[in-house]
Amino acid sequence: MHKEDSKEYLNKKAFYDKVLTIYGRNAVLEALEDEAVTIHKLHLSKSNKDAEVLERMKSIAKHRAIEVKYHDKQSLSRISKNAKQDQGVALDIVLEHFGDEEAFKVTHNSYRIIALDGVTNPQNLGMIIRSCAAGHVDAILLPTKGAAQISPLVIKASVGTLFKMPIIKTSNLKETLYAFKKEGADVYSLSSHASSSYKAQNYNDKTIFVLGNESEGVSKGVEAVCNESISIPMQRGVESLNVAVTASLLAFL
Numbered sequence: 001m002h003k004e005d006s007k008e009y010l011n012k013k014a015f016y017d018k019v020l021t022i023y024g025r026n027a028v029l030e031a032l033e034d035e036a037v038t039i040h041k042l043h044l045s046k047s048n049k050d051a052e053v054l055e056r057m058k059s060i061a062k063h064r065a066i067e068v069k070y071h072d073k074q075s076l077s078r079i080s081k082n083a084k085q086d087q088g089v090a091l092d093i094v095l096e097h098f099g100d101e102e103a104f105k106v107t108h109n110s111y112r113i114i115a116l117d118g119v120t121n122p123q124n125l126g127m128i129i130r131s132c133a134a135g136h137v138d139a140i141l142l143p144t145k146g147a148a149q150i151s152p153l154v155i156k157a158s159v160g161t162l163f164k165m166p167i168i169k170t171s172n173l174k175e176t177l178y179a180f181k182k183e184g185a186d187v188y189s190l191s192s193h194a195s196s197s198y199k200a201q202n203y204n205d206k207t208i209f210v211l212g213n214e215s216e217g218v219s220k221g222v223e224a225v226c227n228e229s230i231s232i233p234m235q236r237g238v239e240s241l242n243v244a245v246t247a248s249l250l251a252f253l
Contacts, residue, residue: 017098017099017169018094018095018096018098018099019040019092019093019094019095020092020093020095020098020150021079021080021081021090021091021092021093022090022091022093022151022152022155023080023082023085023086023087023089023090023091023152024085024086024087024089024152025053025054025057025087025088025089027091027152027155027156028042028057028089028090028091029053029056029057029060031091031093031155032057032060032061032064032066032091033060034160034163035064036160036163037093037163038093038094038096039061039064039066039091039092039093039094040066040067040092040093040094041066041067041068041069041091041092042057042058042061042066042067042068042069042089042090042091042092043068043069043070043071043076043079043080043089043090043091043092044057044058044068044069044070044071044076044088044089045070045071045072045073045076045088045089046070046071046072046073047072047073047088048088048089054088054089057089073088076088076090093163095150095162095163095167096163097163097164097165097166097167098166098167098169099166099167099168099169100168100169100170101141101168101170101176101179101180104139104166104168105183108138108139109205110205110206111138111139111185111205111206111207112136112137112138112203112207112208112209113137113138113139113140113141113168113180113185113207113208113209114128114132114137114139114140114141114208114209114211114247114250114251115140115141115173115177115187115208115209115210115211116128116140116141116142116143116147116210116211117143117147117173117210117211117212117213117218117219117222118143118146118147118212118213118216118219119147119148119211119212119213119214119243120146120147120148120213120214121148121214121243122148122151122153122154122157123153123154123157123244124148124157124214124242124243124244125142125147125148125150125154125157125158126153126154126155126156126157126158126159126162127157127158127244127247127248128140128211128243128244128247129154129157129158129161129162129165129167130157130158130159130161131244131247131248131251132165132247132251133158133161133164133165134161134251135248135250135251135252136251136252136253137165137250137251138166139165139166139167139168140165140166140167140168141168141170141173141176141177141208142167142168142169142170143169143170143171143172143173144169144170144171145171150162150167173222174221174222174225177208177210177222177225177226178225180206180208181225181227183206184204184206185206185207185208186203186204186206186207186208186227186228187208187210187225187226187227188201188207188208188209188210188226188227188228188229188230189209189210189212189218189222189223189226189228189229189230190209190210190211190212190218190229190230190231190232190246190250191212191217191218191229191230191231192217192231192232192234192239192240193229193231194228194229194230194231195231196228196229196230196231197230197231197232197233198230198231198232198249198250198253199253201228201230203253209250210222210226211243211246211247212243214242214243232246232249
């Protein structure tokens with residue numbers, strides 16, 4: 001591969017890494033109507049019957065100069081990856097704030113990050129994104145496997161804040177946390193069994209909080225990378241909080 005071809009390939013890859021495809025008529029129309037959402041392409045099935053909502057989509061696409069592509073049913077299902085629920089429409093959204101750890105580090109000398117280790121409930125992920133966007137969090141560190149991924153349900157639960165919140169994608173959470181730690185970050189895992197309170201710490205200007213799976217907590221491998229385990233003290237015998245509520249408390253710490 002020539003140098004120019006390689007550069008073009010990397011640029012295309014960087015772009016498509018930021019593209020999320022959503023499906024379903026309500027979700028697609030809502031995204032099209034939101035001028036703050038950057039749209040790459042609208043996909044429609046040739047087999048769609050005439051409907052007001054489809055005409056509305058095409059009208060918005062024309063107004064916003066968004067490319068519209070028509071596909072047979074099978075081709076559209078390969079794009080949406082959900083033939084049963086796509087309702088004959090799909091939309092490519094550009095998530096401007098998606099990126100990797102290296103891109104994030106270039107623009108951030110100090111930060112607070114919430115890392116998610118095995119959070120599988122899409123609604124929890126959406127609510128976490130919303131709280132982080134509203135609070136003092138600079139990014140969410142999200143594994144690409146073994147965790148909830150960005151979907152129409154997550155977008156809905158985030159109430160649109162997904163498009164404002166920087167999200168760092170990682171294929172190996174443990175290695176990424178270790179890389180941040182080597183550059184001076186303090187990494188804290190949240191556990192109901194920890195003896196140290198989250199309010200009793202002196203956090204430095206590079207801090208990462210790790211929130212674990214809804215039922216099993218932070219995995220042992222990730223726990224081993226952390227500097228310390230901290231807890232949110234509970235009253236009246238309450239054992240733990242929902243992971244999204246925990247994220248909310250940390251976001252406004």
